[in-house]
Amino acid sequence: MDAFAALADPVRRALLVALAAGPARVADLAASHPISRPAVSRHLRVLAEAGLVAATDAGRERHYRLQRPGLAPVTDWLEALGPPDGGPRVTAAHLDALDLEVRRTTRDRRTTGADGADDRADDRAGETA
Amino acid sequence: MDAFAALADPVRRALLVALAAGPARVADLAASHPISRPAVSRHLRVLAEAGLVAATDAGRERHYRLQRPGLAPVTDWLEALGPPDGGPRVTAAHLDALDLEVRRTTRDRRTTGADGADDRADDRAGETA
DNA sequence: GCTATTGGTAACAGGTCAGTTACTAATCTG
DNA sequence: CAGATTAGTAACTGACCTGTTACCAATAGC
Incomplete structure (x- = not known):
């Protein structure tokens, strides 16, 4: 799934916002969102496929962290389309x-x-x- | 449908790119894309709901044009998440x-x-x- | 007025995605 | 070693989205 489709889901955007504050475990993310842990796990897999997050194994835990460069395809496309309000370029x-x-x-x-x-x-x- | 979901579809992104070059009619957009005219029409409705395009009636024709400010929710969210590469801000x-x-x-x-x-x-x- | 063109809608089929529960694998702890 | 915790997977259901064809409304041109 590409970055655009990955960002289309509000749950995934919320997960990215949560990860923007720092790395987190799956259980932590599931606890702070109104969906089950398997659902979070799958969302994270989608985000990882899109290059928006990365995981680091730490024993039985797995720490996910935000990968901001993965947003480049989106930002590049947006800026290729032109500034939203003719702002400074x-x-x-x-x-x-x-x-x-x-x-x-x-x-x-x-x-x-x-x-x-x-x-x-x-x-x-x-x-x- | 919000702007994020609207941008998730590659056909809609292609339509936006086409409209970035200037206003166009539905028939023109349908001719330059591998989908039927009703499909284009519905995509344009979705884009209009998201505030990404606007239409101007001209007789029996309808001219769609890009609405760049509609991208603001996306760009704002992206920049709130932080710069992708620490570039100039x-x-x-x-x-x-x-x-x-x-x-x-x-x-x-x-x-x-x-x-x-x-x-x-x-x-x-x-x-x- | 009749015909052609343009655009939107309705109804339908196919596929994908998000969510759940149940289960399994791996690791820490007593 | 036994139990608890963490994370991923499988199977399934339900909803949504996308595309098609067929049809209808409105306008331009003869």
């Missing part, structure tokens, strides 16, 4: 160019004693890390 | 701040006679329009 190259400009600007203004406009460049640097 | 506010910096930089360099580095700020302005 920026590539890493754009950011690099802008980053260069901003660093030069702030340095120039410091040396020339410009006004105290806030230095937002650090925001991006932090988020892209 | 930039908001419009960041871009505005950067844009301000860049415009000031280029102006300063013009007045001070700097090198001929290209003016990338216009790129962003065009893409966000």
